[in-house]
Amino acid sequence: MDISILWYLVPSILLFACGVYGFITRKNMIAMLISLELMLNSADLNFVIFNRYLFPGSMEGMIFTLFAIAIAAAETAIAIALIINIYRAIGNTNVTDIKEMKF
């Protein structure tokens, strides 16, 4: 039995589908951010898989994932700062309760 490229791509697709489901159904902004991280993670995983199986001699996919992880960290920090600010203004973090840009 061989672990082919499909074996890795299928869990990655399922991870992405979970992320899509959570992003659409959740109303809490932190839960939406968690779903977003899942989708981002599955994209990162794909870069690495294609790098390993289709271009084993180079490491461009790995470097791309390294930068993606760095940018994801920055993005999450800013998003959480925004969420805490919203919580201070309206008392909860539901997207449906945010109706004005400036309070």
Next chain:
Amino acid sequence: MDSVGNIILYFVVAIVMVISAYLAVTTTKILRAATYLLFSLICTAVFYFQLGYQFLGAVQIAVYAGGIMVLFVFAIILTHKPNEKSAPLLAHRKFTGIAASVVGAALLLVALFKMPLVKGISLSQAIAYGGPQLTMHDIGTALVGSEKFQYLLPFEAVSVLLLACIIGGVVIARKK
């Protein structure tokens, strides 16, 4: 031909990863969702190790499972009461979510199994084709070199981005 140990490891990790991802988006308690996300991220790191990218797996654990999860837990504790449950889902939202994710996953799977380039090599062959293991020296030279396939400019851009992110975070979350 891959070793039996690798195959068992693959199945355990893949199943835990998908189940914890599913639980992360369906559980009603937000702190549990963050914990399930943590399991999912760690399983991804194990995949990186298995694919032969040790440095990337270490970065995934340190930055994602370490840094980002701490941020999530802090944000959750700051903005939620203990044991607070999220409101039940509206029927049409749930329907839209299931439809979008199932249709999307089905399309992706069809495209994947029709793709010609996937009929190929096994993991051990792929790792063997890759030549000797990547060393820290290779990764370091690739990150801060300025020739072809070297990434000095993106590296510096990311450092400026992180600085901007620190300042932005302080400015946004500061008390008026």
